[in-house]
Every structure is written in structure tokens, then in C-alpha cells.
Amino acid sequence: MTHSPALAAPVTPVIVTGGASGIGLASAEALAAVGRPVALWDINTDAAQAAAEQIASHHGVAAIGVAADLRLPDAIAPALAATRAAVGAPGALVHAAGIVDTASLDGLTVESWDNGMAIHLRSFALITQAIQADLAAQPGSAIVAIASINATLGNAMNPIYTAAKGGMLALVRSLADRLARDGIRVNSVSPGQILTPMMRPAVEALPQGFFEKRILLERLGDPMEVGRVVRFLLSDEASYITASEIVVDGGNISSQRG
Numbered sequence: 001m002t003h004s005p006a007l008a009a010p011v012t013p014v015i016v017t018g019g020a021s022g023i024g025l026a027s028a029e030a031l032a033a034v035g036r037p038v039a040l041w042d043i044n045t046d047a048a049q050a051a052a053e054q055i056a057s058h059h060g061v062a063a064i065g066v067a068a069d070l071r072l073p074d075a076i077a078p079a080l081a082a083t084r085a086a087v088g089a090p091g092a093l094v095h096a097a098g099i100v101d102t103a104s105l106d107g108l109t110v111e112s113w114d115n116g117m118a119i120h121l122r123s124f125a126l127i128t129q130a131i132q133a134d135l136a137a138q139p140g141s142a143i144v145a146i147a148s149i150n151a152t153l154g155n156a157m158n159p160i161y162t163a164a165k166g167g168m169l170a171l172v173r174s175l176a177d178r179l180a181r182d183g184i185r186v187n188s189v190s191p192g193q194i195l196t197p198m199m200r201p202a203v204e205a206l207p208q209g210f211f212e213k214r215i216l217l218e219r220l221g222d223p224m225e226v227g228r229v230v231r232f233l234l235s236d237e238a239s240y241i242t243a244s245e246i247v248v249d250g251g252n253i254s255s256q257r258g
Contacts, residue, residue, distance in 0.1 A: 010036070010091055010092070010138065010139070010140035010141070010234075010235075010236070011035050011036055011037075012036070012037075012088070012089075012090065012091020012092060012138050012140070012141070013036065013037040013038065013039060013062070013083070013087040013088050013089070013090050013091060013092075014028070014031050014036050014037070014038050014039070014090065014091070014092040014093070014094060014234065015038075015039045015041060015080075015083060015090045015092070015093045015094070015127070015131070016028045016031075016038055016039065016040055016041065016093075016094040016096060017041045017042070017068065017070060017093075017094070017095050017096055017097035017123070017127070018041070018042060018095075018096035018097035018098060018146075019038070019039075019040025019041055019042055019048060019051065019052075019065075019094075019096065020040055020042035020044045020047035020048040020050075020051050020065070021042075021044075021047060021051075021196070021197050022096070022194075022196035022197055022198060022223055023096050023146055023191060023194060023196060023223050023226045023227065023230075024040070024042070024094065024096035024097065024146075025040070025051055025223070026222075026223035026224045026226060026227030027094045027096060027144075027226070027227040027230040027231070028040055028051070028055060028063075028094075028227075029055060029059075029224070029227060030224065030227035030228050030230065030231040031092075031094075031227075031230075031231055031234065032055045032058075032059035032061045032063065033059055033231075034231065034235075035059075035061060036061065036092075036234075037061050037062040037063060037087040037088065038052070038055060038061065038062075038063050038064075038087070039052075039063070039064050039066055039079075039082075039083040039086065039087055039090070040052050040055075040063070040064070040065045040066065041066045041068035041070075041079050041083075041097070042065065042066070042067075042068060042097070043067075043068065043069045043070070043097075045065065045066075045067040047065075048065030048066060048067070049064075049065030050065070051065060052064050052065035053065075062086065062087045062088075063087070064082065064083065064086035064087055066079045066082050066083060067079070068097075070097050070118065070119045070123035071115050071118045071119055071123075072118075073122070073123075073126055076123065076126055076127055076130055077130070080127075080130055080131065089134040089137070089138070090131050090134050090135070091134070091135060091138040091140070091141045092135070092141060092142050092143065092144075092234045093127060093128065093131060093135075093143045093144070094143075094144050094146070094230055094234070095123070095124045095127065095143070095144070095145045095146060096146040097119055097120075097123065098119060098120055098146070098161070098164075098198070099115065099116060099119055099161075099198075100158050100161045100198055101116060101157075101158045101159070101160040101161055102157050102158060102202075103157075104156055104157050104158075104159065105156075105159055108159060108160065112160060113160055116160035116161060116163075116164050117160070117163075117164055117167075119164075120161075120164035120165065120167070120168060121164050121167050121168060121171060124145055124168065124171060125171060125175075128143060128175055128179075128186075132179070132182070132184075135179070135182065135184045136179075136182035136183065136184060139183065140236055140239075141183065141184045141185075142184065142185040142186070142187070142233060142234045142238070143175070143179075143184065143185070143186045143187070144186075144187055144188065144189060144230050144233045144234060145168050145171070145172050145186075145187075145188045145189075146188070146189055146191065146226070146230075147165045147168045147169055147172075147188040147189065147190040147245065148161070148162075148165040148190055148191060149190050149191070149192045149247060149249050149252055150162040150165055151165035151166040151168065151169050151190060152166070152169075152190075153252075165190075168188060169188055169190075169245060172186050172187065172188045172243065172245070173243045176242045176243035177243065180242060185233075185238070185239075185241065185242040186242055186243065187233050187238075187241060187242060187243070187244045187245070187246065188244070188245045188246070189226060189229050189230055189233070189245070189246050189247075189248055190245055190246070190247045190248070190249070191221065191226050191248050191249060192215065192221060192247070192248065192249025192250055192252040193211045193215065193220050193221065193249070193250075193252070194220065194221040194222070194223055194225070194226055194248075195220045195221065195222060195223070196223055199220075203220070214252060214253055215249070215250040215251060215252050215253075216250060216251025216252075216253065217250035217251055218250075219250065220250075221248065221249070221250055225248060226248050229246055229248050233246070
């Protein structure tokens with residue numbers, strides 16, 4: 001097995017929320033490929049554990065799947081304890097956990113609002129708070145939050161998701177300001193239309209080419225195309241990048257193309 005020498009990456013463990021599928025899993029795979037141990041936190045425990053076993057087998061790194069329902073603040077401490085026991089103190093965080101609402105304003109409820117904000121925003125702040133000392137103790141520590149182009153473009157179908165991702169961009173800048181003194185970088189990645197399990201139902205429900213006609217590269221993205229950007233931001237190659245957003249959307253334009 002060979003690790004990429006181009007990405008001067010720390011070898012400290014990485015917590016990846018939402019790590020059982022989609023962009024979270026792709027990020028974990030990309031990080032494991034350069035020798036970083038990973039802890040896959042996910043509400044789907046079986047899928048997280050299966051993915052961790054596959055990563056450990058394929059890449060030869062320590063990996064664990066951890067049960068974590070991030071709607072619940074009390075889920076963080078046991079997940080972190082399991083992570084430390086299995087792979088060591090974390091030196092990075094990828095916050096990719098998320099849910100998407102599709103009922104627009106008409107279907108918004110208190111419960112759906114609270115769940116969306118808890119998973120995307122509250123858990124991000126609380127996990128960061130819980131691992132702050134771990135990150136500060138290890139040179140090269142960094143955090144990446146998975147936001148969305150919806151944070152700036154807006155989307156009528158998912159106001160909760162859109163609002164939460166917009167809040168995430170602001171929270172990233174706030175955390176970057178606070179954690180810079182500890183040597184911890186904090187950035188966000190805003191994907192466009194990436195073919196993930198979350199995205200697939202929309203792709204299958206809409207006419208063929210619906211999204212592609214608004215993308216300059218005329219195709220949907222692959223989760224690994226986001227995972228590699230996450231890996232870059234957690235590497236020493238990105239040592240002077242913090243409080244920033246990288247958009248990975250194939251050149252998405254908000255207006256219809258002819």
C-alpha cells in the first residue's frame with residue numbers, strides 16, 4: 001500500500017459524521033487512502049460498522065463505525081469515548097451528517113425544523129467544543145464542514161436544509177476566528193448536485209438532464225470529487241486556509257440554460 005506524498009497530511013485520527021454513506025463515506029475513504037485513521041459516526045450503526053471494516057481492510061488503517069444520533073446532544077460523549085478508545089484522540093473533524101427536507105414551507109413543522117438544526121448546526125458546534133482540547137494538542141489539526149450551494153442560492157423545496165447550511169457558513173467563520181489561536185483551521189465545502197443517496201431520489205423523480213443543464217460541466221458530481229477536496233483542506237497543503245468556503249459544483253449557475 002502506498003500513501004500519497006503530495007498531500008502532506010497529519011496522520012491523526014479523523015471523526016467523520018454521516019460517515020456511512022455519501023460525501024461522508026467518500027471523505028473517509030479519501031483520508032484513509034493517505035493513512036489517516038477514521039471514526040465513522042452515523043445514525044445507521046450497521047452501515048457505519050460495515051464501511052469501517054471495508055476501509056480498514058482496504059487501506060490498512062484503524063477505522064471504527066460509531067452509533068451517533070446527532071439529534072441528541074447526549075449522543076456525542078459516548079461516541080467520542082468509543083472513538084478515542086478505538087483510534088485515538090481526534091486530530092480532525094469532517095461534519096457531513098445531514099438530512100434534507102422536501103416539503104417546502106407548507107410542510108415545515110417544529111419537529112422537522114428542530115431536527116434539521118440539531119443535526120447540521122447544533123451538533124457541529126457541540127462536537128467541536130468537545131474535541132477542542134484534542135485538536136489544540138496536535139499540530140495541523142483542522143475541521144471541515146459540509147455546507148451546500150443552497151446556502152447562498154436558496155431552494156424553495158428545502159427551507160430547513162437551506163437555512164441550516166447558511167448558518168453553517170457563518171458558524172465556520174466564527175469557529176475559525178476562535179480556534180485560530182489554538183492552531184486549528186476551520187473551513188467549509190459547498191457541494192452542488194452530487195450523486196449521493198440523499199440526492200438520488202430527486203434525480204430519479206425529475207426529467208432526465210434537469211440538473212445537468214444548469215451545470216457548466218454538464219454532469220452530476222461524484223462524492224469522491226468532494227472527498228478529495230475535504231482531504232486537501234485537512235492536509236498541510238492547506239496550511240494557510242481558514243474561514244473559507246470551497247464550492248464544488250461543476251460550475252452550477254442559478255438560471256436556466258437555453
